[in-house]
Amino acid sequence: MNEHLYELQPIGWVESPLVDRDSAPRQGEQGAPVAWLVFEEAMDEGLRDLEDGVEIIVLTWLDRAHRDVLRVHPGGDPANPETGVFSTRSPDRPNPIGLHRVRVLSRAGLRVRVNNLEALDGTPIVDVKPVIHLLER
Amino acid sequence: MNEHLYELQPIGWVESPLVDRDSAPRQGEQGAPVAWLVFEEAMDEGLRDLEDGVEIIVLTWLDRAHRDVLRVHPGGDPANPETGVFSTRSPDRPNPIGLHRVRVLSRAGLRVRVNNLEALDGTPIVDVKPVIHLLER
Numbered sequence: 001m002n003e004h005l006y007e008l009q010p011i012g013w014v015e016s017p018l019v020d021r022d023s024a025p026r027q028g029e030q031g032a033p034v035a036w037l038v039f040e041e042a043m044d045e046g047l048r049d050l051e052d053g054v055e056i057i058v059l060t061w062l063d064r065a066h067r068d069v070l071r072v073h074p075g076g077d078p079a080n081p082e083t084g085v086f087s088t089r090s091p092d093r094p095n096p097i098g099l100h101r102v103r104v105l106s107r108a109g110l111r112v113r114v115n116n117l118e119a120l121d122g123t124p125i126v127d128v129k130p131v132i133h134l135l136e137r
Numbered sequence: 138m139n140e141h142l143y144e145l146q147p148i149g150w151v152e153s154p155l156v157d158r159d160s161a162p163r164q165g166e167q168g169a170p171v172a173w174l175v176f177e178e179a180m181d182e183g184l185r186d187l188e189d190g191v192e193i194i195v196l197t198w199l200d201r202a203h204r205d206v207l208r209v210h211p212g213g214d215p216a217n218p219e220t221g222v223f224s225t226r227s228p229d230r231p232n233p234i235g236l237h238r239v240r241v242l243s244r245a246g247l248r249v250r251v252n253n254l255e256a257l258d259g260t261p262i263v264d265v266k267p268v269i270h271l272l273e274r
Binding site: 002004005006007008009010011040043045046047048049050051054056057059061063070071083084085086087088089093094095097099101124126127128129130131133134135 | 143144148188223224236264268
């Protein structure tokens, strides 16, 4: 591999009833819960146009993932044929960045309540973006 | 801020006719070019199910971005009111991860040709995911 490294610094943390990988849903649509995004105070200015009801992409660092994995059985099901990780949404991958499409339910300062977040409690948040440009075609 | 840091290691690099930010289109739909994703050899196993025609999300590290920016004029246009970066797709943001929705045109081993990639030549690639789960609702 190459010798380049870049440093990610969390801008906040997930607060969620999901506490371990075994209890996490395998697909967001199978009942991922309401959760809180709790941002660092230094991020305040960047958040201030985040309005109730808007759909966003939350980028997380899946800090409990295995980074040495290149092939997986999708959904963790051995019946599914082994697939290259870049064609799957496995959390185990060389740079375990999670992409979560969620809706802002409400915001109280640095605390943002969202629906449908498939991320474990304590997961670092590394970015938030509007979803819209990924959908326009 | 907190003291947590995570290390991203590029899995490959963009080869593109876009060589500086001034010549880059402001929106992907305004003519982002065909480009190559050139992966590290160590990633080979992870790539092998990436088929022609499939839509993917390419995650990049926008290594020429400014990380100390929390408010921007969207599109770089001073006529647009200043907006918190987390409600924009500005490359300038605390963790400058780029999300690019592109289509695989062809693949030759570690080299993957894609359309519509708004990323500068030499930009590090940090992950690739299927687009599909972000679209299903």
